[in-house]
Amino acid sequence: MHILKVENLVKRFGGLAAVNGVSFEVKKGEILALIGPNGAGKTTCFNMIAGYMPPTEGRVSFNGKDVTGQKPYTLNAQGLARTFQVVKPLAKLSVFDNVMVACLSKSRNTKEAREKARVMLDRTNLAAMQDTLAGSLSIGNLKRLEVARALATQPTLLLMDEPMGGLTPAEVDKAIELIHEINRDGVSIVIIEHIMKAVMAVAHSIVVLQNGEPIARGKPEDVVKDEQVIKAYLGEGYAANR
Numbered sequence: 001m002h003i004l005k006v007e008n009l010v011k012r013f014g015g016l017a018a019v020n021g022v023s024f025e026v027k028k029g030e031i032l033a034l035i036g037p038n039g040a041g042k043t044t045c046f047n048m049i050a051g052y053m054p055p056t057e058g059r060v061s062f063n064g065k066d067v068t069g070q071k072p073y074t075l076n077a078q079g080l081a082r083t084f085q086v087v088k089p090l091a092k093l094s095v096f097d098n099v100m101v102a103c104l105s106k107s108r109n110t111k112e113a114r115e116k117a118r119v120m121l122d123r124t125n126l127a128a129m130q131d132t133l134a135g136s137l138s139i140g141n142l143k144r145l146e147v148a149r150a151l152a153t154q155p156t157l158l159l160m161d162e163p164m165g166g167l168t169p170a171e172v173d174k175a176i177e178l179i180h181e182i183n184r185d186g187v188s189i190v191i192i193e194h195i196m197k198a199v200m201a202v203a204h205s206i207v208v209l210q211n212g213e214p215i216a217r218g219k220p221e222d223v224v225k226d227e228q229v230i231k232a233y234l235g236e237g238y239a240a241n242r
């Protein structure tokens with residue numbers, strides 16, 4: 001059973017087809033990576049899947065149900081959450097309250113929400129910073145907070161937009177571990193990421209976009225050997241060093 005099915009998605013901005021005929025499926029429990037050069041249309045795909053903009057054409061099904069064009073909060077209530085490339089914390093609230101706000105979207109019981117917030121902060125290694133104002137966190141911790149807030153809504157599918165951008169190599173390793181843990185808890189994941197080491201460490205399958213169009217799709221070990229993918233994105237250096 002597929003948790004997500006995307007069929008022939010198209011998004012046109014005036015004359016530009018930012019996404020042009022993208023189709024893929026995500027199985028329950030799978031981690032799928034969406035990769036490709038800057039401007040390939042990856043974030044635009046997320047925007048259409050998570051309800052931030054309607055597709056010009058095509059269809060999005062979540063848990064077997066057509067959800068094309070539904071709004072983010074409706075999709076979130078059904079178990080679809082996303083994180084943003086440019087993180088969006090409530091800067092003037094503490095780390096704890098940021099997560100609490102997300103927990104309260106699922107539970108009206110404050111005590112229960114507090115307990116859940118604590119679990120999310122433990123899970124994302126932010127417990128020691130729970131009283132810090134979100135606006136003063138480092139980029140690595142902000143990315144973790146972004147994940148904690150998304151997880152607080154108890155998703156079954158998590159869309160992660162460049163969760164490792166700007167992280168140090170040690171933080172990247174921690175982020176890889178966190179993604180594995182989230183997935184072990186049964187959450188299916190679609191991840192946009194440029195750091196190939198991370199992509200190879202977490203992805204079960206990869207879809208490659210270039211100029212809005214899918215150019216390859218399959219198992220990570222096959223996709224990175226694809227001539228077109230090497231030419232369009234990875235570069236000869238990547239291929240030679242493997």
Ligand SMILES: Nc1ncnc2c1ncn2[C@@H]1O[C@H](COP(=O)(O)OP(=O)(O)OP(=O)(O)O)[C@@H](O)[C@H]1O
Pocket residue numbers: 013018036037038039040041042043044045085
């Ligand atoms: N709201 C918008 N209005 C007009 N053009 C847009 C809009 N959003 C994205 N685009 C354009 O669509 C194309 C795809 O952008 P998108 O952000 O989806 O690429 P991306 O693959 O996520 O890139 P990156 O890896 O740099 O984040 C780009 O040419 C971009 O300028």
